[in-house]
Amino acid sequence: MENNLDRVMEEICLDPAVLGCLFADQQGLCIGSKGQASNETSGYITAIANQVAKLEPNSKMPVVTLENENQICMIQKADTITGAIYKKL
Amino acid sequence: MVEEIKKNLYEIASKIEGLYGITFTDRDGVPLLKVTSESAPEPAIKPNFISTFCLAIDQGSKLGLGKTNTLICTYSQYQIVQMNKHPLVVTFVANQQCNLGQILALEAQIDPIASSLALTVTEI
Numbered sequence: 001m002e003n004n005l006d007r008v009m010e011e012i013c014l015d016p017a018v019l020g021c022l023f024a025d026q027q028g029l030c031i032g033s034k035g036q037a038s039n040e041t042s043g044y045i046t047a048i049a050n051q052v053a054k055l056e057p058n059s060k061m062p063v064v065t066l067e068n069e070n071q072i073c074m075i076q077k078a079d080t081i082t083g084a085i086y087k088k089l
Numbered sequence: 090m091v092e093e094i095k096k097n098l099y100e101i102a103s104k105i106e107g108l109y110g111i112t113f114t115d116r117d118g119v120p121l122l123k124v125t126s127e128s129a130p131e132p133a134i135k136p137n138f139i140s141t142f143c144l145a146i147d148q149g150s151k152l153g154l155g156k157t158n159t160l161i162c163t164y165s166q167y168q169i170v171q172m173n174k175h176p177l178v179v180t181f182v183a184n185q186q187c188n189l190g191q192i193l194a195l196e197a198q199i200d201p202i203a204s205s206l207a208l209t210v211t212e213i
Contacts, residue, residue: 027168028190043190047106050188 002032009034012085019071019086026080036086045084049077091122094202098124101198107187109167110134111199112180113206116143121177121206133169133182142171142178161189172196174203176210 005023012021013034020035028043052064064075067089075084102108102124110125118136125134132138146157162169163185170181170192179199181192 024190028188029193030190040194043188043192043194045190047188047191 005032015087017087019088021086022084024082024084031081037084041084045075046077046082049075049082053077094122094205095124098122098202101195102126105183105188105191105195107184108192109182109184112139112182113203114139114178114180115210116140116176116178118178121210122202125182128184129182130167133167134180139171139178139180142173142180146173159193172199174200174207177203177207179203 009021009023009032012018018035020033020037022033022037022039022042022045023031024042024046025031026046028046030039030042033039033042048064048066049061052062056062061077066073066075070089072087072089073084074087075082077083098111102111109129110123112120112125112134113122114120114136118139120134120136123134142160145160149157149160156173158173160171160173162171166185168183168185168187168189170183170189172179172181181195183189183192
């Protein structure tokens with residue numbers, strides 16, 4: 001059932017700069033993760049995407065980028081799924 | 090001390106949109122600590138509802154998957170998350186749109202409160 005998602009996650013993680021990725025459903029429950037992404041963060045990732053979307057309700061879903069000194073985390077919501085990709089800087 | 094814990098729980102609960110309340114009870118559903126908003130459905134915080142969780146986890150352990158940690162019930166209007174913190178049960182009542190992942194991630198913050206309350210239960 002989740003073969004397609006697994007394949008997508010594998011493709012994402014093929015990029016050497018990618019540290020990990022995570023996908024969550026509308027309720028913040030993790031539906032898949034690979035690499036350094038922790039399952040427990042799925043709720044926060046969904047919450048961030050939902051809160052940021054409220055800033056511009058009439059425009060399309062924004063990409064949220066959180067950056068620290070050595071990695072970035074990009075979050076985007078598409079329909080009911082929220083995805084997060086962790087990358088090296 | 091209880092007031093401090095309650096204040097802390099209020100802060101935690103207010104950070105999650107749609108979370109109506111958190112209750113700490115013993116295995117019979119007797120409330121030890123309750124932080125709820127007015128919108129919380131009355132039946133979900135009654136002892137007979139909460140004690141049903143204990144029956145459910147006893148049955149769940151027979152499935153051969155080990156100890157039951159969390160039980161999530163999704164209803165048409167509400168979502169109930171119950172955590173097994175032996176000898177206590179922590180119940181979260183939320184609306185249908187609430188972020189369950191965020192509630193599950195609260196476990197680490199709930200653990201110290203549960204362990205301090207557990208001491209009082211075992212003393213009794």
